Amino acid sequence: METAEKKKIVLSAIQPTGTPTLGNYLGALKNWKDMSEGEYNCLYAVADLHSLTVRPEPADLRRRTLEMYAILLALGIDPEKNIVFIQSHVPQHAQLAWLLNCCTQFGEAARMTQFKDKSEKHPENVNVGLFTYPILMAADILLYQTDFVPIGADQKQHLELARDIAERFNTVYGNTFKIPEPFIGKVGASVMSLQDPVHKMSKSDPNPRAFISMLDDDNVIVKKIKSAVTDSEAVVKYAEGKDGINNLMGIYSCCTGKNFEEIEQEFEGKGYGDFKSAVAEAVVEELRPFKDEFNRLMNDKAYLTECAKAGAEKASHFAARTLSKAMKKTGLFQL
Numbered sequence: 001m002e003t004a005e006k007k008k009i010v011l012s013a014i015q016p017t018g019t020p021t022l023g024n025y026l027g028a029l030k031n032w033k034d035m036s037e038g039e040y041n042c043l044y045a046v047a048d049l050h051s052l053t054v055r056p057e058p059a060d061l062r063r064r065t066l067e068m069y070a071i072l073l074a075l076g077i078d079p080e081k082n083i084v085f086i087q088s089h090v091p092q093h094a095q096l097a098w099l100l101n102c103c104t105q106f107g108e109a110a111r112m113t114q115f116k117d118k119s120e121k122h123p124e125n126v127n128v129g130l131f132t133y134p135i136l137m138a139a140d141i142l143l144y145q146t147d148f149v150p151i152g153a154d155q156k157q158h159l160e161l162a163r164d165i166a167e168r169f170n171t172v173y174g175n176t177f178k179i180p181e182p183f184i185g186k187v188g189a190s191v192m193s194l195q196d197p198v199h200k201m202s203k204s205d206p207n208p209r210a211f212i213s214m215l216d217d218d219n220v221i222v223k224k225i226k227s228a229v230t231d232s233e234a235v236v237k238y239a240e241g242k243d244g245i246n247n248l249m250g251i252y253s254c255c256t257g258k259n260f261e262e263i264e265q266e267f268e269g270k271g272y273g274d275f276k277s278a279v280a281e282a283v284v285e286e287l288r289p290f291k292d293e294f295n296r297l298m299n300d301k302a303y304l305t306e307c308a309k310a311g312a313e314k315a316s317h318f319a320a321r322t323l324s325k326a327m328k329k330t331g332l333f334q335l
């Protein structure tokens with residue numbers, strides 16, 4: 001890690017709450033993979049502790065955690081060059097979260113829009129974990145002296161809170177944590193629903209035709225794109241009011257690297273049928289290597305668990321350093 005020490009540190013995490021969609025992929029995971037290719041020191045976690053806030057079935061959580069871990073590796077993130085781990089395997093996350101709980105004001109946590117949304121949507125289970133969720137997320141980030149946190153726009157408020165907590169801790173106890181910056185990718189920042197393109201594509205959408213799961217079969221992807229809602233103009237052009245076409249153009253652009261102008265030229269004089277076929281093919285091609293690798297990895301659980309173990313050991317090494325520093329500063333008696 002000598003030379004690696006100077007590289008900026010990147011950390012992100014994803015909850016094992018379901019198979020990620022094309023939106024999660026283009027908005028977040030593709031960025032994770034790109035950032036992992038040498039420029040940064042990356043840590044990526046499966047945030048299983050966070051997902052307990054929605055009380056998953058224990059068997060589902062167990063299966064999905066390993067699946068999400070395999071998804072991260074199948075993206076092409078090299079576990080030798082990066083640290084890929086499962087959050088609950090590194091106990092320092094929960095430990096630091098307690099110290100940070102005591103540095104967060106009730107009113108600050110109560111302002112989080114995700115907490116307000118989720119407690120309105122699920123009034124039957126407004127647990128305290130849902131309330132302190134962003135403080136555990138702050139612990140995830142601050143434990144590794146993180147420089148950049150790749151996230152979707154919806155997580156920006158949580159990152160702001162992590163920064164505020166870190167600044168307060170540093171002011172009260174002396175410099176302990178690096179203040180992290182959000183890293184929000186440009187293209188793919190918002191992939192919209194295929195059926196209702198003014199809303200974002202979401203894996204919890206009750207209509208499966210509205211989203212493409214990263215593990216959908218090729219023919220399912222084609223069907224879903226062909227039935228995507230568009231308009232009656234039959235002109236492939238990025239313009240206000242053409243939400244469906246704009247969304248498909250965004251997806252096509254992310255998968256092929258072509259800009260909107262090039263796409264408009266490519267489909268000049270052609271109808272939506274041709275365009276949709278091209279988009280479908282581009283998405284199928286983009287996801288194919290990922291799906292093949294995912295299936296291969298899921299047949300090798302021994303490798304996955306070995307990798308997760310090694311990842312947790314590497315993460316713990318760094319996490320222990322920061323936690324010990326923070327504990328010392330707060331005055332907890334050291335042996």
Ligand code: ATP
Pocket residue numbers: 014015017021023024025026027028150151152153154155188189190191192200201202203204205
């Ligand atoms: P849910 O439907 O369960 O609320 P979700 O699909 O919205 O979940 P999350 O698990 O909350 O996704 O988010 C994982 C990451 O993917 C976050 O960084 C988020 O910003 C990003 N993301 C989610 N949906 C999209 C989307 N449609 N377009 C771009 N990025 C997205």
Ligand code: LTN
Pocket residue numbers: 011012013014015047050136137140141149150151155
């Ligand atoms: N809350 C995030 C997942 C998450 C995370 C993190 C993201 C947990 N810990 C640390 C970045 C950094 C989500 O739901 N997308």
